[in-house]
Amino acid sequence: xxxxxxxxxxxxxxxxxxxxxxxxxxxxxxxxxxxxxxxxxxxxxxxxxxxxxxxxxxxxxxxxxxxxxxxxxxxxxxxxxxxxxxxxxxxxxxxxxxxxxxxxxxxxxxxxxxxxxxxxxxxxxxxxxxxxxxxxxxxxxxxxxxxxxxxxxxxxxxxxxxxxxxxxxxxxxxxxxxxxxxxxxxxxxxxxxxxxxxxxxxxxxxxxxxxxxxxxxxxxxxxxxxxx
Amino acid sequence: xxxxxxxxxxxxxxxxxxxxxxxxxxxxxxxxxxxxxxxxxxxxxxxxxxxxxxxxxxxxxxxxxxxxxxxxxxxxxxxxxxxxxxxxxxxxxxxxxxxxxxxxxxxxxxxxxxxxxxxxxxxxxxxxxxxxxxxxxxxxxxxxxxxxxxxxxxxxxxxxxxxxxxxxxxxxxxxxxxxxxxxxxxxxxxxxxxxxxxxxxxxxxxxxxxxxxxxxxxxxxxxxxxxxxxxxxxxxxxxxxxxxxxxx
Numbered sequence: 283x284x285x286x287x288x289x290x291x292x293x294x295x296x297x298x299x300x301x302x303x304x305x306x307x308x309x310x311x312x313x314x315x316x317x318x319x320x321x322x323x324x325x326x327x328x329x330x331x332x333x334x335x336x337x338x339x340x341x342x343x344x345x346x347x348x349x350x351x352x353x354x355x356x357x358x359x360x361x362x363x364x365x366x367x368x369x370x371x372x373x374x375x376x377x378x379x380x381x382x383x384x385x386x387x388x389x390x391x392x393x394x395x396x397x398x399x400x401x402x403x404x405x406x407x408x409x410x411x412x413x414x415x416x417x418x419x420x421x422x423x424x425x426x427x428x429x430x431x432x433x434x435x436x437x438x439x440x441x442x443x444x445x446x447x448x449x450x451x452x453x454x455x456x457x458x459x460x461x462x463x464x465x466x467x468x469x470x471x472x473x474x475x476x477x478x479x480x481x482x483x484x485x486x487x488x489x490x491x492x493x494x495x496x497x498x499x500x501x502x503x504x505x506x507x508x509x510x
Numbered sequence: 511x512x513x514x515x516x517x518x519x520x521x522x523x524x525x526x527x528x529x530x531x532x533x534x535x536x537x538x539x540x541x542x543x544x545x546x547x548x549x550x551x552x553x554x555x556x557x558x559x560x561x562x563x564x565x566x567x568x569x570x571x572x573x574x575x576x577x578x579x580x581x582x583x584x585x586x587x588x589x590x591x592x593x594x595x596x597x598x599x600x601x602x603x604x605x606x607x608x609x610x611x612x613x614x615x616x617x618x619x620x621x622x623x624x625x626x627x628x629x630x631x632x633x634x635x636x637x638x639x640x641x642x643x644x645x646x647x648x649x650x651x652x653x654x655x656x657x658x659x660x661x662x663x664x665x666x667x668x669x670x671x672x673x674x675x676x677x678x679x680x681x682x683x684x685x686x687x688x689x690x691x692x693x694x695x696x697x698x699x700x701x702x703x704x705x706x707x708x709x710x711x712x713x714x715x716x717x718x719x720x721x722x723x724x725x726x727x728x729x730x731x732x733x734x735x736x737x738x739x740x741x742x743x744x745x746x747x748x749x750x751x752x753x754x755x756x757x758x
Contacts, residue, residue, distance in 0.1 A: 295723070335661070335691065336661060371758060373661075377668040377744075382745050382750055384619055384744050384752050384753040385668040385670065385743075386742060386755065387670060387753070389756070409546075413538055413609065415538055415584060415613075416582075421616075421618070475582060476580070491618075500753075501619065
């Protein structure tokens with residue numbers, strides 16, 4: 283499966299098939315979309331036409347939930363197995379309506395729930411890292427984390443590094459819950475240098491940067507995953 | 511087939527760059543990955559950066575040293591002819607987690623580079639591609655050796671331009687054909703010099719909508735290896751804040 287977060291006020295377009303190849307590979311066999319609030323409650327499972335190229339996620343969420351808070355969006359997409367044995371890797375375009383900020387384009391996280399033996403992922407990769415510029419910049423950083431497990435809560439550790447200092451936070455996410463973990467831009471006079479996420483189960487994770495004055499997203503990216 | 515033709519593909523890490531007045535472009539280099547390989551995790555790690563301009567010339571060279579596997583070095587890139595291009599980064603076992611950032615001094619956007627390869631064609635192959643490519647371009651075509659597809663977006667408030675990078679030592683004629691959902695738009699053939707780059711304006715393919723946003727599909731074909739990044743622009747287009755964004 284793939285998953286992302288939708289926040290109200292953003293144009294958010296998801297490429298159902300990120301690159302449109304030959305005729306036989308251009309259409310999905312199925313696409314199921316489910317929407318969850320921060321507490322893990324299912325807000326809807328709207329029907330989506332799998333034949334379209336680009337899904338207007340903002341319109342879909344507005345029409346389904348009317349929610350104004352952050353929504354976790356889970357995409358379960360498949361090609362016809364005889365044509366393409368693996369699942370598509372979605373990309374998305376993101377821009378806040380009315381903002382002068384640049385739009386962002388990002389790879390949507392692939393998370394557990396897929397078919398690892400067919401996508402070549404034989405290890406559970408659960409160690410991720412991201413490096414920041416020193417700044418100072420007038421922006422706030424955070425991690426958006428989501429749990430796609432079906433039955434059990436997931437514990438994760440978030441490590442932030444400031445010079446030689448390390449700050450550790452423990453996070454527990456119940457199934458289908460999600461949260462924003464703010465990352466202080468500075469600690470004891472040292473700027474934020476790096477963040478790492480360790481978990482026993484692959485979490486949905488994005489690094490986020492927001493302008494301090496307007497809250498516009500200026501970073502929305504995946505972390506780098508390393509096998510531990 | 512390419513090996514038979516003598517084409518070499520040295521592994522190369524590259525990142526795109528773009529400069530504009532008031533916008534700084536800075537690389538963020540580290541070797542965090544070395545932490546997970548204890549036998550290689552001790553620094554220092556010397557790193558060499560070559561910044562190629564839009565014409566494919568090595569406009570700037572930078573040498574930096576990462577003291578250890580947790581060290582991070584920022585390398586501000588100079589303005590170079592054409593205002594865009596790509597930079598190669600080389601260092602022992604440096605494969606991932608390198609970023610390019612764009613900042614107006616207030617905040618910054620970032621994306622990562624690619625550890626892939628560049629293509630080095632021998633003289634005979636270069637001559638053949640030059641003749642074949644020139645002939646094909648007369649009828650608005652190229653030799654379609656490599657092909658990519660990419661969506662681009664155009665609206666009044668934001669858009670995504672395309673930074674095309676010729677990752678080879680031959681002239682690369684890249685044909686770009688744009689398609690809307692229900693019709694074909696226009697196509698063009700761009701001639702990129704060896705290791706050269708070109709910023710392709712998405713608005714050159716059609717009118718922006720009066721409201722909302724359109725997504726178009728670009729079909730790109732080149733006679734040698736190439737790649738692309740999207741350049742995100744807001745309402746002030748290339749004069750305002752920008753983002754560089756990797757694609758698949």
